[in-house]
Amino acid sequence: MVQYTFFQVTGFFLYPLKHTYLVLFNTAALAKCKTHCYKFYTSCSVVPRENTSLLHNLISMGVDIQKVRKRQPGVLRKQITNEKGVAKFLQNKGASKQTIANIISRYPRAVTRNFDHLEERWRLWRNIFNSDLDIVKVIDRSPESFFRSSDNKNLEENINFLSSLDFTSKDLLRLFTTAPRTFSNSCELNKQMVKFLQDVCFSLGGDRPDDFVKNIITRNIYVFIKSTKRVKANIEFVQTALNLTDEEMLVFLQGPGVDILALSNEYLKMNFKNAEHKLLSLGCSQLDVKNFIINYVSVLCTAPSNLTSKIDYLLQEGIHLEQIVAKPGVLGCSLETLKRRFGVLRSIKYNFNKYGISILYCSSKRFATKVEKLCFVAKE
Incomplete structure (x- = not known):
């Protein structure tokens, strides 16, 4: 029908x-x-075409167009841009043509910023940095830190807020150079993290929250670019897993434990369980595991396969587990370094039981000096 x-x-x-x-x-x-x-x-349907004038200008500047198309293709379709102005601005600040091309290739949206915005933002950064070239180096490494946000007022508020926490110019400079995204966060978001850390201090029985916050941030400047949810989950997991009292946790977080705050929670759990399983399987007690991790928190940042292979290799070379637990810093060396040093020490018949294993993870210069000294003693 x-x-x-x-x-x-x-x-x-x-x-x-x-x-x-x-x-x-x-x-x-x-x-x-x-x-x-x-x-x-x-x-x-009309699909906006790429701006041929912009393309020509970027190519003549040495910008990697394929990288631009991959990262922010929409920029190439904009009809009003300021690529020449941005290039001239950066050049006047001491940036080379190659540096400018690299900055725009990695963060194409930079060409949309106008002169007044750039000048004001530079002025704010310059209050922290010692020279224009220092700023250029940071922008070359992390262009989004300077160009991503157009909110200069928020940047100024962040600088004023962090300064109010008794951060020195040196502290702020370190934040800018290592974790510049901190200043791209909304100021409110940074305030939330500070409030959260202060609450952590109080919950663990601390009575100097401002000092606690400063200790945390100056030791792990990546905390500001992580969520409070992640940091909270990591703190709760480690305290439970290591069976730490509030007082122990308070001390731990302001010391080596601060490194765990910015880790992915799943990555942290995986590494902890792997280290715990490995040590227990070799005869360590739960207390040994606790002391080992407290004394060598870096183990929680080490991939399971790396940790296992290094412990197995050390045991294979005749190093006792007690020596590894007592000197966990040896696990900070790469497997290749350990193998190379064992080869050298084996050739001079080094006695690990007599002299210990510290020689395995000292600096290259100190290692060479010690080996030379041992060879000299052996000849006598």
């Missing part, structure tokens, strides 16, 4: 009509017509 649908059509094709007509359409034919109309509309 053929189905029909009524449509109300008002005359408007050639000239306005005040009459309305009821038109009868076959439903199947209408669906077919609708499909063809959609395809026609889609094929005729």
Whole structure:
């Protein structure tokens, strides 16, 4: 049975009509017509073309266009840009043409910033940095830190807020150079993190929250670019896993434990469980595991396969587990370094039981000096 649908059509094709007509359409034919109309509309849709003038300018500046298309392709379709102005601005600040090309290649949206915005932002940064070239180095490494945000007022508020926490110019400079995204955060977000850390201090029985916050931030400046949810989860997991009292946790966080705050929670759990399993399987007690991790928190930042392979290799070379637990810093060396040093020490018949294993993870210069001294003693 053929189905029909009524449509109300008002005359408007050639000239306005005040009459309305009821038109009868076959439903199947209408669906077919609708499909063809959609395809026609889609094929005729206008897709903004890339700005050829912008393309020419960027290519002449040495910008990697393929990288731009991959990172922020929409920039190339903008009709109003300021690539020449941005290049001139950076050049006047001491940036080389190669540096400018690298900055724009990595963060194309930089070409949309106007001179007044750039000048004001530079002025704010310059209050912290010692020279224009210092700023150029940071922007070259992290262009988004300077160009991503257009809110200079927020930047100024962040600088004033962090300064109010008794951060010195040196502290702020370190934040800028190592974790510049801190200043791209909304000031409110940074305030939330500070409030959260102060609450952590109080919950653990501390009575100097401002000092606690400063200790945390200056020791791990990446905390500001992590969520309070992640930091909280990490604190709760480590305190439970290591069975630390509030007082122990308070001390731990302001010391080596601060490194765990910015880690992914899943990564932290995986590394902890791997280290715990490995040590317990070798005969360590739960207390040994606790002391080992407290004394060598870096183990929680080490991939499971790396930790396991290094412990196995040390045991294979005759190092006792007690020596590894007592001197966990040896696990900070790469497996290649350990193998190379064992080769050297084996050739001079080094006695690990007598002299210990500290020689395995000292600096290259100190290692060479110690080996030379041992060789001299052996000749005598």
